[in-house]
Each structure stands twice: as C-alpha cells, then as structure tokens.
Amino acid sequence: MKIAVCIKRVPEMDVNFKIAPSxxxxxxxxxxxxMSDFDGYAVEAALQLTEKxxxxxxxVISLGSDVVQETLRKALSMGVAKAxxxxxxxxxFDAFAxxxxxxxxxxxxxxxLIMFGKMSIDGANGATQFVVAELLGLPLVHACSKxxxxxxxxxxxxxxxxxxxxVKFSLPAIVSIDEGIARPRYPSLKGIMAAKKKPLEIKPxxxxxxxxxxxxxxxxxxxxxxxxxxxGAAAVPxxxxxxxxxxxxx
Amino acid sequence: MPNVLAFAEARGGELRKVAxxxxxxxxxxxxxxxxxxxxxxxxxxxxxxxxxxxAEYGADVVIVSEHAGFTHYSPEATAALVADRVxxxxxxxxxxxxxxxxxxxxxxxxxxxxxxxxxDVTSFAVSADAVIVTHPGYTGKVVQTLRLIGTPAIFSLRPxxxxxxxxxxxxxxxxxxxxxxxSAARVVITDTVLGDTKKLDLGEAPIIISGGRGLKAAEHFKxxxxxxxxxxxxxxxxxxxxxxxxxxxxxxxxGQTGRLVSPDLYVAVGISGAIQHLxxxxxxxxxxxxxxxxxxxxxxxxxxxxxxxxxDVVPALTAAVQQAKQSSN
Numbered sequence: 001m002k003i004a005v006c007i008k009r010v011p012e013m014d015v016n017f018k019i020a021p022s023x024x025x026x027x028x029x030x031x032x033x034x035m036s037d038f039d040g041y042a043v044e045a046a047l048q049l050t051e052k053x054x055x056x057x058x059x060v061i062s063l064g065s066d067v068v069q070e071t072l073r074k075a076l077s078m079g080v081a082k083a084x085x086x087x088x089x090x091x092x093f094d095a096f097a098x099x100x101x102x103x104x105x106x107x108x109x110x111x112x113l114i115m116f117g118k119m120s121i122d123g124a125n126g127a128t129q130f131v132v133a134e135l136l137g138l139p140l141v142h143a144c145s146k147x148x149x150x151x152x153x154x155x156x157x158x159x160x161x162x163x164x165x166x167v168k169f170s171l172p173a174i175v176s177i178d179e180g181i182a183r184p185r186y187p188s189l190k191g192i193m194a195a196k197k198k199p200l201e202i203k204p205x206x207x208x209x210x211x212x213x214x215x216x217x218x219x220x221x222x223x224x225x226x227x228x229x230x231x232g233a234a235a236v237p238x239x240x241x242x243x244x245x246x247x248x249x250x
Numbered sequence: 251m252p253n254v255l256a257f258a259e260a261r262g263g264e265l266r267k268v269a270x271x272x273x274x275x276x277x278x279x280x281x282x283x284x285x286x287x288x289x290x291x292x293x294x295x296x297x298x299x300x301x302x303x304x305a306e307y308g309a310d311v312v313i314v315s316e317h318a319g320f321t322h323y324s325p326e327a328t329a330a331l332v333a334d335r336v337x338x339x340x341x342x343x344x345x346x347x348x349x350x351x352x353x354x355x356x357x358x359x360x361x362x363x364x365x366x367x368x369x370d371v372t373s374f375a376v377s378a379d380a381v382i383v384t385h386p387g388y389t390g391k392v393v394q395t396l397r398l399i400g401t402p403a404i405f406s407l408r409p410x411x412x413x414x415x416x417x418x419x420x421x422x423x424x425x426x427x428x429x430x431x432x433s434a435a436r437v438v439i440t441d442t443v444l445g446d447t448k449k450l451d452l453g454e455a456p457i458i459i460s461g462g463r464g465l466k467a468a469e470h471f472k473x474x475x476x477x478x479x480x481x482x483x484x485x486x487x488x489x490x491x492x493x494x495x496x497x498x499x500x501x502x503x504x505g506q507t508g509r510l511v512s513p514d515l516y517v518a519v520g521i522s523g524a525i526q527h528l529x530x531x532x533x534x535x536x537x538x539x540x541x542x543x544x545x546x547x548x549x550x551x552x553x554x555x556x557x558x559x560x561x562d563v564v565p566a567l568t569a570a571v572q573q574a575k576q577s578s579n
Contacts, residue, residue: 011388013388013389013391013506013525013526013529014525014526016391017388017391017392019392026388026392037506037507038507093394093396094366095357095360095361095367096361096364096366099361119369121388121389121506121507122387122388123387123394124369124370124385124386124387124388124389125357125367125368125369125370125385125387126353126357126369126370127357127360127361127367127369129357130357130358130360130361131357131361133361134361134362135361139326139436139437140325140358140437141437142325142353142354142358143350143353143354145500145501158350158354159350159500159501160349160350160351160442161349161350161451161452161453161454162444162445162446162449162451163442163443163444163445164442164443164501165322165323165439165441165442165443166439166440166441166442166443167437167438167439167440168437168438168439168440169436169437169438170436173436179500179503179507179508180493180500180501180503183494210399211364211365211366211398211399211400212366212367212368212396212397212398212399213396213397213399214394214395214396214397215382215395215396215397216394216395217392217393217394217395218392218393218395219391219392219393220386220390220391220392220393220533223532223551224553225550226537226539226548226549226550226551226552226553226555227552227553227554227555228544228549228552228555228556228557229554229555229556230556230557231556231557231558232556232557232558232559232562232563233558233562233563233566235556235558235563236556236563236566236567236570237570239538239554239556239567239570240567240570240571240574242554243515243536243538243554244574247515247535247536247553247554249456249457249514249515249535249536250481250515250571250574250575
C-alpha cells in the first residue's frame with residue numbers, strides 16, 4: 001500500500017501570540033515550530049497501517065519555504081520513506097490555492113490512500129482535503145477517529161454530537177484524521193540518523209487561484225484576571241451566591 | 251435579487267437547533283442583500299413535515315428531499331444536492347452550521363462549486379463585493395477576519411454563535427431532484443451510534459462540568475456527574491490527561507485537539523489548567539475552578555476559584571446547587 005500524508009508546519013501553540021505590524025499575521029519572533037497536531041496523528045496512523053507490510057511506503061508532502069524541510073525531516077525520522085517540499089514563499093490561507101498545489105503533486109503518485117489532519121491547528125479551516133478530493137475525483141472520509149484498511153476496503157468512525165458514525169469506503173481514497181486515532185511516536189536517534197539519508201524532493205508549488213484572503217488578525221479580548229474566593233467547602237455558600245447574583249447562571 | 255441558501259440539519263427525523271441558527275443567519279444576510287432565504291432539508295421519508303418549522307425562522311422556500319438513503323448522513327449525495335441547487339439559482343451565500351456534520355458538508359459543497367469557504371465562523375457581514383467573516387484560529391488565541399471572494403460565498407457558523415430568532419418567512423415547499431443516488435455513494439455511513447440521548451452534547455450544553463487528573467481515578471467522575479445532574483442542564487467534559495488515561499472517552503476531551511466550548515458556566519474540577527486545556531474553554535462566559543494547588547494556572551482564568559480538596563468541595567457544591575434549585579422552584 002502506498003500512502004501520502006499532507007502535513008503543515010505550524011507554530012507551537014503554548015505561547016501568547018502577538019500580531020505582526022502588518023495586522024494580517026502573527027508575529028513570528030521567537031516562535032517554535034512543529035508539525036500540526038492532527039497531521040502528526042495522520043503520520044502515525046499511516047505508519048501503523050503500513051508496518052506489517054514491507055512493500056508499503058509512506059510519503060509526506062508539505063507546502064512552504066525551505067524552513068518546512070525541518071518538519072518534513074521530522075516525518076522522515078518517524079519512519080516515512082520520502083518527503084516532497086512544494087516550494088512557495090508563503091502558504092496561502094485559501095483551501096483552493098493550497099489544495100490545487102497538493103492535487104497537482106498527488107495526481108500522478110499512484111497512492112492508495114491520501115491522508116490529512118482534519119484541520120491545521122493555526123488556520124483551523126479544515127477545507128483543503130475537500131479541494132484535493134474534488135480535484136482528484138476521490139472519495140473522502142473526514143475526521144476519522146478510528147480507521148481500518150483491509151483488502152482495498154476501509155472502515156472508519158467519525159465523531160458526532162453525542163455519538164459516532166460508522167463509515168465504509170473503497171480505496172483509493174482520502175481520509176482526514178481526528179484526535180484519538182494514535183499518538184504520534186517520538187523519532188528515535190536511529191530514525192533521526194536514517195532521515196538524513198532519505199530523499200527530500202523540492203518542486204515549485206503550483207498554487208491555485210485565491211478565493212479567500214486574510215483581512216486582519218487580532219487577539220481576542222483578554223479575560224479579566226482570576227479571583228480566588230475562598231478555601232475548602234466553607235467557600236461553597238459564597239460561590240453559590242456569586243453564581244446566582246453576579247454571574248446569574250444558577 | 252440574489253437569495254441566500256441555508257442548510258437545515260436534521261438527525262433521526264428531527265431538526266437540530268443548529269438548523270434554526272443557520273436559517274437565522276441566512277435571514278440576516280438576506281436582509282442585507284434584499285433577497286429570499288431558501289432552506290434545504292433532507293432526510294428519510296417524513297422529513298417534509300418539519301419544513302413548516304423552518305418557515306417560522308424566516309425560510310421563504312424550503313427545498314425538501316426525502317429518500318431512504320438519507321436515514322443516515324450521506325455526505326456525497328447531500329453535497330451534490332446543495333451544489334446542484336446553487337448552480338440552478340442566484341445565491342449570494344450558502345450558510346451551514348459548523349456542527350460535526352457541517353464541518354464535512356460545507357467544505358465538501360464548496361469544493362464542488364470551487365467557491366470560497368470559511369468554516370466555524372463567529373460573525374459575518376456582507377459588503378459590496380465580498381462576504382467578510384471572523385474565524386477563530388491558533389486554538390482560539392487569534393481572531394482571523396477573512397474575505398470571501400466571488401459568488402456564492404460559503405461559510406459554516408459555529409454552533410451557538412447566534413441565537414435562533416423567530417421571523418415568519420413565506421415557507422413555500424419545493425421538491426428537489428436528486429442527481430446523486432445516496433444509496434450508490436462511494437462514502438457510506440452504515441450506522442449512527444448514539445450514546446445516552448438524554449445526555450447533553452458539550453457543544454450545546456449551557457453548563458459544562460469538567461474533570462481533570464485531580465480526580466485521581468475514573469470512578470471519581472461520579473462527583474462530576476452528580477454536580478452536572480444537580481445543575482440539570484449540564485454536560486460532562488474532561489482534560490486530555492483524563493481521556494488519555496481512558497477514564498473518559500476521547501469525545502469528551504476539551505482542549506486544543508478536542509472540543510472547543512464556550513458555555514455560560516464552566517466548572518473545572520481538579521484541573522490544573524494546562525495551555526492545551528485552556529485553549530478549549532477560555533471563551534466560556536463564567537469559569538469556576540476547584541483545585542487544591544493555589545498556584546494552578548486555572549485560577550488565572552477562573553472568575554471564581556476555590557482552593558481545596560475536590561473530594562470535600564464538590565459534594566458540598568452539589569448539595570448547595572440542589573438546594574438552590576429546589577428553593578427557586
């Protein structure tokens with residue numbers, strides 16, 4: 001089985017972001033970067049699907065300037081066989097622009113399965129995989145929290161409010177991956193060494209026409225500082241009073 | 251005069267609350283551009299009876315498609331149905347809910363139409379040449395204002411972002427011709443598995459009681475469940491540490507990679523307040539934290555904090571809430 005996983009390099013989220021002077025992006029000063037969370041689950045799920053079959057291969061693809069090579073190398077060090085950088089100065093927000101570039105690269109790849117995280121953790125729009133599926137004419141199962149592939153057939157579970165949906169589909173197909181499927185492995189030292197010798201191809205990104213632009217980025221209004229109203233069960237009457245009279249939620 | 255199309259989500263033969271939110275949003279856009287609101291309703295035979303309810307929220311036309319293949323959500327046939335309707339009409343915008351279904355259906359439809367798509371939007375406005383929306387990103391830490399170029403603009407609305415508003419629409423009913431047979435789809439949902447249907451969903455509950463590692467064991471979630479039951483209109487959530495331990499299902503996880511919630515009241519029980527978790531609940535209107543460590547970061551965002559042992563404080567709070575509820579009845 002041949003699998004491609006589309007991954008995105010994003011800032012690590014455990015910081016307080018600042019907005020860049022342009023007002024249209026975050027200030028990248030001092031940010032650390034990594035593979036987007038859901039993409040990490042997708043890479044792990046792909047590796048697990050192919051582990052038992054020596055003829056299988058997992059490739060990763062990412063758009064971006066040369067800094068994205070660090071993220072691609074991480075995937076290689078996890079066990080992926082080959083990486084492709086679709087080179088562009090900046091990754092557009094627009095799903096159609098990005099999806100067109102990915103579809104152009106994926107179309108001749110002969111992949112049985114193409115995987116995505118269900119959305120990137122920065123843009124959080126969750127639409128690119130649908131553009132790729134439409135352009136390639138492939139079935140797509142979105143936000144799989146469970147996935148099994150056997151004999152060219154796939155089954156998956158999608159989470160819905162208060163339950164789940166069980167899904168059946170045939171390969172070749174596209175799936176996007178939700179939380180809960182697999183925790184990504186940490187690259188081993190051996191994996192990191194091996195990754196240095198693995199192929200990383202660089203090609204120009206054939207971006208599609210942009211239909212959506214970022215007008216502005218802002219920080220949400222700050223929360224007022226927290227307040228501790230007391231200690232232990234003795235503070236409960238005061239809490240109940242505040243919930244009734246001040247917050248009016250009881 | 252361009253119209254606005256809304257997708258009215260139904261499950262198990264009933265309209266969901268998000269259906270009225272989508273129709274209300276479409277009504278607001280239509281009032282800006284001067285057109286009609288058309289709502290699409292699909293479901294198993296019998297769903298047509300629900301069309302009248304959509305008219306009460308401003309639908310001028312309800313396009314109904316009944317088919318046994320719509321008993322479960324049918325992603326491909328539903329997207330094809332919406333896309334065909336858009337191609338055959340003059341629509342300025344198409345509004346979905348960013349429910350779990352809408353997160354699939356809205357971008358699927360947009361891709362078919364090659365239209366601009368913004369998902370999970372919290373506000374929207376129509377200007378002369380574009381639809382402008384706001385969309386939280388970076389785990390809720392940044393608000394992105396997006397411009398959707400071209401017609402129609404397609405967006406999905408975050409559940410709870412607007413309140414459904416009754417406003418009479420003409421409510422003419424039309425049938426829809428299916429171009430794609432739901433029974434012949436490449437992606438087939440074979441079953442919809444629902445948990446306790448009386449249980450409120452995290453995305454819809456006005457109150458969420460959430461438990462963390464401070465509860466020490468799965469069985470102690472009874473404390474959290476009892477407090478939720480005392481409030482009555484509450485759902486139970488959990489941190490990633492808890493779902494990773496298997497104390498609660500992954501679907502209960504609130505945080506960066508789980509559910510993003512903003513209830514009226516969020517009670518954090520034995521939760522330290524890791525950034526990963528705060529990302530999922532920081533927009534809650536009122537936050538209460540109960541934790542034995544007074545230095546825990548959760549107290550920095552909590553409107554009301556109690557420093558103490560959850561095993562003492564939570565049962566006392568449950569009893570006090572029960573009493574408050576009784577005396578108000």
